Amino acid sequence: MKPIKFDPAVCVNCDTIDCLMKCQYISFTDISEAREEKLKINDGRDSRVLTQCLTCYACQEYCPFENNPFYLLVERQEEKGILPAPKPIVEEQLRMMAPRGRIAPQAVSGPVVDMCAFPMLTGCVRGKLFEGATTIVGTDIFCNIMWLHFAKNSIIRERVPLMIDNIMSFYLKNSDTNELVCFHDECYGTYTSVADAYGIEVPFKPIHQFDYYNQRLNVLKDSIKPINAKIVYQRPCSNRLSPQTDKVLDEIFAKIGAERVPRKHDRENALCCGGVPRAHQRDELADELVDKNINDMLSVGATYCVFNCPFCMATLGQEVAEKGLMPVLVSDLVQIALGE
Amino acid sequence: MTTDLITRLEKIVGPRFVSGEAEERYLYSMDQGTMPPAVPDAVVMPKNSDEVQQIVRLANELKVPVVPMGAGLVLSGLTRALKGGIILDMKRMNRIIVVNPISRYAVVEGGASQGMLKAYLKKHHPGLKHSMPDAPPIATLAGNVCIHGSGHLSVLGGSHSDMLTGMEVVLPSGEIIRTGACSVSPDWFGRSPLPDLSGLFLGWSGTTGIVTRLGIKLFPNYKHNDVLIFVSEDADLMPDMISKLTSTQVAEDMTPWMSPKPDWARGFLHINIAYGAHSKKELTFKRNLMQASVREYIDRKIAGFLPLPPPQKGRFLKIPSPDLARFADLRKGGGFEYVGAIMAIEHFPAAYRAGLAIAEKFNVGYSLGARIIGAGHSMMFFFAYAFNRADAEDVKRASEALEATNTAALKIGGIPWKAELPAQKQIIEKMDPNTFALMGRIRSVLDPNHIMNPGNWEK
Ligand SMILES: Cc1cc2nc3c(=O)[nH]c(=O)nc-3n(C[C@H](O)[C@H](O)[C@H](O)COP(=O)(O)OP(=O)(O)OC[C@H]3O[C@@H](n4cnc5c(N)ncnc54)[C@H](O)[C@@H]3O)c2cc1C
Ligand code: SF4
Ligand code: SF4
Numbered sequence: 001m002k003p004i005k006f007d008p009a010v011c012v013n014c015d016t017i018d019c020l021m022k023c024q025y026i027s028f029t030d031i032s033e034a035r036e037e038k039l040k041i042n043d044g045r046d047s048r049v050l051t052q053c054l055t056c057y058a059c060q061e062y063c064p065f066e067n068n069p070f071y072l073l074v075e076r077q078e079e080k081g082i083l084p085a086p087k088p089i090v091e092e093q094l095r096m097m098a099p100r101g102r103i104a105p106q107a108v109s110g111p112v113v114d115m116c117a118f119p120m121l122t123g124c125v126r127g128k129l130f131e132g133a134t135t136i137v138g139t140d141i142f143c144n145i146m147w148l149h150f151a152k153n154s155i156i157r158e159r160v161p162l163m164i165d166n167i168m169s170f171y172l173k174n175s176d177t178n179e180l181v182c183f184h185d186e187c188y189g190t191y192t193s194v195a196d197a198y199g200i201e202v203p204f205k206p207i208h209q210f211d212y213y214n215q216r217l218n219v220l221k222d223s224i225k226p227i228n229a230k231i232v233y234q235r236p237c238s239n240r241l242s243p244q245t246d247k248v249l250d251e252i253f254a255k256i257g258a259e260r261v262p263r264k265h266d267r268e269n270a271l272c273c274g275g276v277p278r279a280h281q282r283d284e285l286a287d288e289l290v291d292k293n294i295n296d297m298l299s300v301g302a303t304y305c306v307f308n309c310p311f312c313m314a315t316l317g318q319e320v321a322e323k324g325l326m327p328v329l330v331s332d333l334v335q336i337a338l339g340e
Numbered sequence: 341m342t343t344d345l346i347t348r349l350e351k352i353v354g355p356r357f358v359s360g361e362a363e364e365r366y367l368y369s370m371d372q373g374t375m376p377p378a379v380p381d382a383v384v385m386p387k388n389s390d391e392v393q394q395i396v397r398l399a400n401e402l403k404v405p406v407v408p409m410g411a412g413l414v415l416s417g418l419t420r421a422l423k424g425g426i427i428l429d430m431k432r433m434n435r436i437i438v439v440n441p442i443s444r445y446a447v448v449e450g451g452a453s454q455g456m457l458k459a460y461l462k463k464h465h466p467g468l469k470h471s472m473p474d475a476p477p478i479a480t481l482a483g484n485v486c487i488h489g490s491g492h493l494s495v496l497g498g499s500h501s502d503m504l505t506g507m508e509v510v511l512p513s514g515e516i517i518r519t520g521a522c523s524v525s526p527d528w529f530g531r532s533p534l535p536d537l538s539g540l541f542l543g544w545s546g547t548t549g550i551v552t553r554l555g556i557k558l559f560p561n562y563k564h565n566d567v568l569i570f571v572s573e574d575a576d577l578m579p580d581m582i583s584k585l586t587s588t589q590v591a592e593d594m595t596p597w598m599s600p601k602p603d604w605a606r607g608f609l610h611i612n613i614a615y616g617a618h619s620k621k622e623l624t625f626k627r628n629l630m631q632a633s634v635r636e637y638i639d640r641k642i643a644g645f646l647p648l649p650p651p652q653k654g655r656f657l658k659i660p661s662p663d664l665a666r667f668a669d670l671r672k673g674g675g676f677e678y679v680g681a682i683m684a685i686e687h688f689p690a691a692y693r694a695g696l697a698i699a700e701k702f703n704v705g706y707s708l709g710a711r712i713i714g715a716g717h718s719m720m721f722f723f724a725y726a727f728n729r730a731d732a733e734d735v736k737r738a739s740e741a742l743e744a745t746n747t748a749a750l751k752i753g754g755i756p757w758k759a760e761l762p763a764q765k766q767i768i769e770k771m772d773p774n775t776f777a778l779m780g781r782i783r784s785v786l787d788p789n790h791i792m793n794p795g796n797w798e799k
Contacts (some may be wrong), residue, residue, distance in 0.1 A: 085641075086638055086641045088572055088573050088645040089646060090607070275649060278647040279647035281645060287624060315649050317651070
């Protein structure tokens with residue numbers, strides 16, 4: 001087993017302890033307390049952070065040195081047998097999302113769009129935006145990043161290489177492309193950030209959905225009818241693993257005439273949608289997060305609430321719609337601008 | 341005699357509503373369960389209490405059995421004409437007579453279906469609902485109450501016979517009587533404070549009379565509804581978990597389920613908990629109460645609530661639930677039967693283990709589960725087996741499994757519910773002999789010619 005890529009010396013010399021000082025869910029009296037807790041984690045000692053963590057992934061982004069604080073935290077949780085969620089909840093989901101071995105070779109040609117384990121989303125891949133695309137989907141290619149929320153690095157280590165192997169041998173190996181468009185932000189995070197930190201080899205080139213849309217919009221620029229609408233954006237946990245793509249999203253919005261109205265809980269201050277805390281049996285906190293997010297969205301006045309992650313949309317979509325905002329995925333919004 | 345019977349029945353209900361034809365007699369000879377067919381001589385569909393009365397008088401005169409039938413969905417063969425005679429199909433008597441929105445009850449005719457009352461309330465009284473079973477919506481209210489059914493409000497209101505407020509019944513001798521408040525008052529508000537005669541017709545499998553009207557309790561139909569699914573892995577903890585969850589008295593329905601399908605569910609014990617409220621705030625308050633009741637298990641990380649995003653909840657909030665009907669076709673061929681045994685909550689682990697052992701022994705597809713009745717006062721534990729009706733071996737295996745289940749349920753301390761013939765005999769075997777003797781005396785008084793669904797509840 002390869003250890004998580006992380007250098008304790010970098011933390012020892014760190015002036016800011018941003019990973020913990022910026023955490024929106026755990027408070028520290030001062031930087032020295034945060035430092036003390038971080039060093040405990042690094043050394044494998046007990047730390048209250050290990051039990052209080054919401055698993056929001058944000059510290060991955062906060063660390064200015066890319067020292068993988070969140071992946072290490074999950075590693076320590078698992079080593080110590082700390083369960084963020086009750087065992088049966090984790091075990092049942094582990095089975096639900098297990099590879100079924102029902103995958104069969106399929107002729108694909110670019111662009112190949114990875115829909116992760118969610119067949120209900122394949123309907124999103126349509127029209128000019130995805131012209132000529134092939135979709136691949138199923139639990140045999142599930143990115144498995146969700147186990148970061150459940151202290152299960154071991155499952156990531158076990159299943160991700162298998163998924164990568166499936167993607168290559170059943171789809172990409174005999175195709176005309178080596179690129180995989182990740183419709184799901186989490187897949188991109190897995191095949192870039194996680195793979196790098198966990199020492200997992202990725203033989204294909206993952207393309208983030210935003211990079212793909214951005215490029216397509218260049219090609220389709222004559223078809224764009226700017227939507228001229230204000231939008232609020234719900235940034236998901238997984239986007240902390242590829243923060244550079246947030247700027248690409250700005251370019252997309254600019255191209256389609258969508259104004260991303262600044263709100264308190266966007267960008268680096270994005271708040272969890274409330275989905276994962278429910279699995280952790282912290283429903284009252286989840287309610288609070290839902291309220292904070294929605295009140296924040298409503299306070300700035302927008303027409304659309306744009307989601308990157310389908311799970312965030314499932315968690316918040318209904319409530320958002322009841323409050324008068326239209327919930328859409330980024331791909332939906334782009335398609336609206338393309339007149340589809 | 342049969343020609344005479346048909347002609348005389350035609351005189352009562354008109355020729356369109358009587359049949360002695362082979363096709364109808366075949367269709368009415370069986371239900372979807374495992375009991376062998378028993379062919380009636382005639383099928384008749386009366387339109388009102390008066391016609392029912394005339395049919396019963398005719399049956400007495402000709403000494404022909406009468407088997408009351410609602411939708412015939414009981415699955416345990418209780419609407420088969422074991423000794424021939426007339427099947428009295430109540431479906432034409434389907435009027436909703438009155439709804440009292442203040443005292444919250446409805447009075448319906450003896451053939452009114454669950455689906456009809458649901459649709460009627462939705463249209464005319466959207467703030468009210470009744471407790472639906474998971475049976476197909478054509479199932480009748482009377483048939484279900486008569487067998488002590490249970491449904492989506494059973495944690496709140498107990499079994500459906502507990503929700504009964506009164507009845508009009510055509511006795512086997514032909515008189516029409518009323519039980520409950522409606523025997524004295526124009527209102528059908530309840531069964532107290534009178535001597536409670538309703539029990540003479542509840543659980544008797546149609547052997548003591550024909551219910552032509554009944555009153556049933558209605559409940560608030562909340563604007564906001566939600567479902568929780570509590571999951572654990574240890575059957576021994578279930579009684580305490582159920583007891584704690586019901587102690588909050590906010591759930592409407594609570595249905596544990598354990599199934600080997602889908603694959604991910606095997607070995608886990610789930611409790612679906614449905615509840616409703618007038619506002620979101622109240623809903624959250626109720627959820628918090630239930631979560632707090634089992635917090636000790638959550639903190640020990642040995643049980644928890646499944647995180648269900650709102651779009652995934654719709655399926656679990658469907659009434660009736662489609663899941664049992666889906667299971668019914670597991671083996672194709674549409675064969676499906678379950679032993680439901682009413683028992684005390686503490687027997688959950690023993691019932692669960694017995695179900696697993698029997699399914700393995702007889703190699704039958706199974707689904708185990710329960711419906712909690714009252715605030716944790718008892719439960720209907722079900723052992724459901726699917727089989728292919730076209731495969732005789734499969735039917736035999738399922739029958740044997742059912743019989744073994746009845747034996748096991750009785751041994752545990754439970755009582756098979758809506759018991760089919762062999763199970764009735766097993767129950768009688770265990771029953772206090774004086775109780776059984778009294779049942780016989782009551783029947784002879786009510787039904788001197790022994791015409792009502794004979795063959796049932798006999799040694
Ligand atoms: C998929 C499925 C799910 C089910 N789920 C449930 C459930 O959740 N809860 C539940 O309680 N049951 C359930 N059942 C069992 C059964 O279908 C129901 O209880 C149903 O309500 C029985 O009503 P019925 O009209 O079909 O009665 P029938 O089968 O017609 O009759 C039942 C008994 O009552 C007698 N009877 C019928 N009508 C009268 C009358 N007017 N006067 C006197 N006696 C009468 C009959 O002689 C018979 O003994 C389910 C069945 C299926 C197939
Ligand atoms: S993980 Fe990053 S931010 Fe945190 S202490 Fe180490 S170097 Fe600093
Ligand atoms: S993952 Fe989120 S909650 Fe956990 S320590 Fe990092 S920033 Fe805090």
